[in-house]
Amino acid sequence: MKVFGIRLPGMSSLLIWGLLWEIFGRSGLSFFVPPLSDVIATLFEVIGTPAFQKALYETGYAFVAGVFFAVSIGIPTGILMGKNRLLDELLLPWVNIFLSAPLTALVPVLMVLFGFGMKSIIITTTLFAIWIIILNARAGVMQINRSLVEMAHSFGATPWAAFTKVYFWAALPEILGGVRIGIIRAVKGVIIGQLLISIVGFGALFELYSNNFLMSHFWAVLLVLFAMAFTISEVLAYLERRVSYYAAKR
Amino acid sequence: MLQTDNPVQDLPAGHGHSVASSNSSANAVSVRNVSKNYGTVEALKDLSLEFPKGQLTSLLGPSGCGKTTLLKIIAGLLEPTSGEIEVDGRSVDGPGPDRAFVFQDFALLPWASVLRNVSFGLELRGVAKSEREDIAAKYIADVGLAGFEKSYPHELSGGMRQRVGLARALSVDSDVLLMDEPFSAVDEQTRRKFQEDLLSLVANENKTFIFVTHSIEEAVYVSDQIAILLPRPSRVSDIIRPSGLREKDSRSIRRDPEYLDIVDEIWESLRSYVE
Ligand SMILES: Nc1ncnc2c1ncn2[C@@H]1O[C@H](COP(=O)(O)OP(=O)(O)OP(=O)(O)O)[C@@H](O)[C@H]1O
Ligand SMILES: [Mg+2]
Numbered sequence: 001m002k003v004f005g006i007r008l009p010g011m012s013s014l015l016i017w018g019l020l021w022e023i024f025g026r027s028g029l030s031f032f033v034p035p036l037s038d039v040i041a042t043l044f045e046v047i048g049t050p051a052f053q054k055a056l057y058e059t060g061y062a063f064v065a066g067v068f069f070a071v072s073i074g075i076p077t078g079i080l081m082g083k084n085r086l087l088d089e090l091l092l093p094w095v096n097i098f099l100s101a102p103l104t105a106l107v108p109v110l111m112v113l114f115g116f117g118m119k120s121i122i123i124t125t126t127l128f129a130i131w132i133i134i135l136n137a138r139a140g141v142m143q144i145n146r147s148l149v150e151m152a153h154s155f156g157a158t159p160w161a162a163f164t165k166v167y168f169w170a171a172l173p174e175i176l177g178g179v180r181i182g183i184i185r186a187v188k189g190v191i192i193g194q195l196l197i198s199i200v201g202f203g204a205l206f207e208l209y210s211n212n213f214l215m216s217h218f219w220a221v222l223l224v225l226f227a228m229a230f231t232i233s234e235v236l237a238y239l240e241r242r243v244s245y246y247a248a249k250r
Numbered sequence: 251m252l253q254t255d256n257p258v259q260d261l262p263a264g265h266g267h268s269v270a271s272s273n274s275s276a277n278a279v280s281v282r283n284v285s286k287n288y289g290t291v292e293a294l295k296d297l298s299l300e301f302p303k304g305q306l307t308s309l310l311g312p313s314g315c316g317k318t319t320l321l322k323i324i325a326g327l328l329e330p331t332s333g334e335i336e337v338d339g340r341s342v343d344g345p346g347p348d349r350a351f352v353f354q355d356f357a358l359l360p361w362a363s364v365l366r367n368v369s370f371g372l373e374l375r376g377v378a379k380s381e382r383e384d385i386a387a388k389y390i391a392d393v394g395l396a397g398f399e400k401s402y403p404h405e406l407s408g409g410m411r412q413r414v415g416l417a418r419a420l421s422v423d424s425d426v427l428l429m430d431e432p433f434s435a436v437d438e439q440t441r442r443k444f445q446e447d448l449l450s451l452v453a454n455e456n457k458t459f460i461f462v463t464h465s466i467e468e469a470v471y472v473s474d475q476i477a478i479l480l481p482r483p484s485r486v487s488d489i490i491r492p493s494g495l496r497e498k499d500s501r502s503i504r505r506d507p508e509y510l511d512i513v514d515e516i517w518e519s520l521r522s523y524v525e
Contacts, residue, residue, distance in 0.1 A: 145355070145357070147353045147354075147355050147357040148357050148359070150322075150351070150353070150357070151351070151353060151357035152374065153327060153345055154325055154326070154327055154345045154349075154351040155345070155350070155370065155371040155374045155375070155422065156345055156346070156347065156374055156375060157374045161374055165370075165373075165374075166359070169359070169361050172361075243361070
């Protein structure tokens with residue numbers, strides 16, 4: 001973006017929104033919205049506390065574990081669905097239902113099944129992320145150029161070689177796209193899981209802050225979460241762009 | 251000079267003067283009574299055809315007459331509904347190292363460099379990396395792409411990509427080269443250059459070429475033998491051997507009376523199917 005002939009760095013518009021927030025906060029119109037400067041000051045204060053670090057660790061753990069299961073189960077399942085008609089017919093309706101289902105409503109059920117702890121949160125995270133990963137891996141495999149498959153076959157590729165040297169790479173742009181959206185959904189999953197279960201991680205922290213009306217603490221933690229989710233998504237988008245040069249040319 | 255056998259269901263044995271087809275070892279590939287149905291569509295019906303060793307045979311015919319189907323059956327990529335394929339006297343029922351395919355749409359790995367693409371056939375056959383890259387580099391130079399080893403397919407023109415596909419097929423050094431309309435995606439100048447290159451390839455490499463095209467001129471220009479296929483029920487309607495053209499200089503073939511006669515004759519026999 002250019003203003004008065006000067007090139008502004010990306011996302012400079014955030015400054016304007018930050019300024020509006022500061023003004024709104026200072027006007028004292030709402031107790032629930034403290035000025036941004038207060039929030040940022042609190043942020044640095046909070047980041048050092050053991051409570052925050054514990055929450056961060058627990059959340060990170062649930063997130064990584066949840067994403068790990070979603071990716072390691074989702075990608076092979078999607079690839080198999082893309083290659084096997086029968087499996088596809090069997091699973092596709094379920095994948096589509098779960099993709100659009102309000103998964104939040106499932107969390108109480110998970111709590112009953114798996115208890116009020118980490119396990120339920122990890123499963124929630126996985127459930128948020130996995131469906132889109134499956135669908136994208138499936139789409140990636142289904143759009144593979146038939147003549148690439150025939151080429152591998154005609155040069156005598158074993159099924160394993162065809163899979164590792166052709167199928168996987170041909171589907172990689174779609175797979176990574178699915179993983180990126182899946183991970184963004186996993187961020188939602190891990191937070192929603194914690195909020196509903198609310199005795200571990202940021203869920204516990206939010207509970208603590210909002211019960212004690214510590215509004216700038218509340219916003220500070222929220223800012224951290226938003227920034228983390230955004231960073232993760234940008235890193236993945238960058239990786240995706242690095243392989244997408246060939247996505248259009250297959 | 252022009253030899254035609256018509257009809258050819260009871261195949262060539264002895265008709266063509268240039269090839270001793272009666273001796274089965276002179277045929278690199280034999281197609282025996284092959285039929286292929288796609289559901290209710292009869293793509294090929296009881297088709298037989300011999301491909302003499304070391305020569306280029308074109309499959310020529312209107313769109314949808316089953317040329318690609320026949321080529322893929324020979325390649326082992328498609329199962330015939332009935333009938334059999336013999337390569338070098340042995341019956342085959344799948345792809346093998348004795349045949350290599352050049353794809354109409356190139357079928358290059360977009361994520362791999364030219365060098366890796368050309369050596370990919372050898373890679374799948376388990377040839378060690380340094381050895382296969384040496385072989386690939388030689389064929390890359392042969393097809394005129396030296397200096398582009400590290401380029402990626404999307405950085406190449408259509409003609410260059412087709413050369414990569416050709417180099418890949420050549421580098422596995424199989425006896426039979428199957429080419430499905432290999433020049434249809436390139437411009438006319440490149441196409442003519444490719445046709446000349448193909449002639450010298452046939453002359454220099456001791457390989458059998460099976461070449462699908464729907465250009466009459468191209469078929470007459472490059473072929474030792476032209477099999478004309480007609481649509482449903484698909485069969486070989488005619489085999490033509492432009493025997494006198496081989497000795498001519500590749501530049502003057504297009505002005506040769508025999509060349510022009512054959513082009514005319516093929517057009518006469520095909521025109522009724524196009525109208
Ligand atoms: N997978 C398929 N399923 C059903 N029918 C098919 C299939 N592939 C080919 N056919 C039919 O078989 C016939 C021969 O097809 P083929 O692709 O071999 O023709 P072709 O001679 O190569 O045509 P073109 O010159 O257009 O490439 C066509 O009528 C086509 O409709
Ligand atoms: Mg075809």
